Amino acid sequence: MRKLLLATTALAFACASAVPAFAEFKARNIRVSNGINADHPVGNGINAMQKCLDEKSGGKMKLTAFWGGALGGDLQATQALRSGVQEAVVTSSSPLVGIVPALGVFDLPFLFGNAQEAYKVLDGKFGDMMNQKLDAAGLVNLAYWENGFRNLSNSVRPVTKWEDFSGMKVRVMQNNIFLDTFQNLGANATPMAFGEVFSALETKAIDAQENPYVTIDTSKFFEVQKYVTETNHAYTPFLFLFSKAIFNTYAPDEQAALRACAVVGRDVERQVIGDLNKKSLEKIKAAGLQVNTLSPEEQQRIREKSAVVYEKHKAEIGAEVVDGIVAELKEVRK
Numbered sequence: 001m002r003k004l005l006l007a008t009t010a011l012a013f014a015c016a017s018a019v020p021a022f023a024e025f026k027a028r029n030i031r032v033s034n035g036i037n038a039d040h041p042v043g044n045g046i047n048a049m050q051k052c053l054d055e056k057s058g059g060k061m062k063l064t065a066f067w068g069g070a071l072g073g074d075l076q077a078t079q080a081l082r083s084g085v086q087e088a089v090v091t092s093s094s095p096l097v098g099i100v101p102a103l104g105v106f107d108l109p110f111l112f113g114n115a116q117e118a119y120k121v122l123d124g125k126f127g128d129m130m131n132q133k134l135d136a137a138g139l140v141n142l143a144y145w146e147n148g149f150r151n152l153s154n155s156v157r158p159v160t161k162w163e164d165f166s167g168m169k170v171r172v173m174q175n176n177i178f179l180d181t182f183q184n185l186g187a188n189a190t191p192m193a194f195g196e197v198f199s200a201l202e203t204k205a206i207d208a209q210e211n212p213y214v215t216i217d218t219s220k221f222f223e224v225q226k227y228v229t230e231t232n233h234a235y236t237p238f239l240f241l242f243s244k245a246i247f248n249t250y251a252p253d254e255q256a257a258l259r260a261c262a263v264v265g266r267d268v269e270r271q272v273i274g275d276l277n278k279k280s281l282e283k284i285k286a287a288g289l290q291v292n293t294l295s296p297e298e299q300q301r302i303r304e305k306s307a308v309v310y311e312k313h314k315a316e317i318g319a320e321v322v323d324g325i326v327a328e329l330k331e332v333r334k
């Protein structure tokens with residue numbers, strides 16, 4: 001009898017500890033705005049993040065993703081977060097420099113040499129420092145996801161040296177550093193929201209745009225372009241931003257689950273980009289586009305020509321921020 005009692009008690013304890021306490025979790029519908037389409041690797045990341053949230057919250061926290069700018073462009077969606085009317089957005093940092101000027105540091109041409117060093121800087125103390133600036137602007141950055149290395153596409157001619165940019169009407173993000181980088185190369189740079197790019201290319205209002213291969217693929221830009229050059233002129237991160245006003249109303253367990261699961265999603269998203277990059281490039285070639293690479297000499301010339309952009313924007317980004325990332329990169333490259 002005593003044995004039975006002990007066994008029952010032990011079983012009861014085992015059950016109690018095996019069932020996670022979901023008490024801190026309420027039913028949450030989290031709208032996540034995206035400018036890119038559902039077949040972009042961000043889709044894989046969001047699925048992984050959802051699976052993680054299901055486990056942690058007992059199915060109470062639900063992400064609802066909106067694609068193709070259905071909830072507005074990057075900037076518009078971010079402002080909706082700041083005013084507390086929308087939960088989340090996956091956005092490039094570049095259109096947000098009007099809100100947090102220091103973010104411009106990521107737009108400096110040829111800053112990151114490869115994805116690994118970008119991850120170290122973004123996921124480390126430099127990334128945390130930028131997150132504090134975002135927080136002060138009413139935005140909680142849950143994690144740095146990946147947009148990636150950007151390449152040029154156009155409909156007029158092969159670009160194999162910087163002189164080929166001459167007079168080319170290149171859409172750039174709404175960001176002064178990108179504007180200057182392309183103007184400095186001789187292009188006729190035109191700032192434009194992402195949502196307008198496809199039709200502007202289609203109607204030839206612009207000749208060119210620049211984005212990672214996976215975006216040229218999933219946003220179908222290859223259908224209205226003839227040439228691609230692997231310029232790798234910038235690595236832009238995605239920020240997984242949450243409205244601070246809404247985040248502050250969540251319980252600590254809910255906040256912690258969001259932060260932890262955004263990191264799970266990040267790792268999946270980065271992994272899928274790595275794989276899809278090659279496939280997207282193959283798809284672009286198969287669609288008949290001419291893909292050029294730059295010779296090492298040309299890469300060097302473009303890089304040297306672009307160096308002026310660093311000095312020109314140092315004050316507005318913040319000298320300590322620019323010097324900080326340069327020092328951090330030196331450390332990471334050791």
Ligand code: TF8
Nearest residue numbers: 035036074091092173194211
């Ligand atoms: C751009 C960006 C965009 C992303 C997307 C809208 O060119 O690279 O592709 O921010 O989320 O505007």
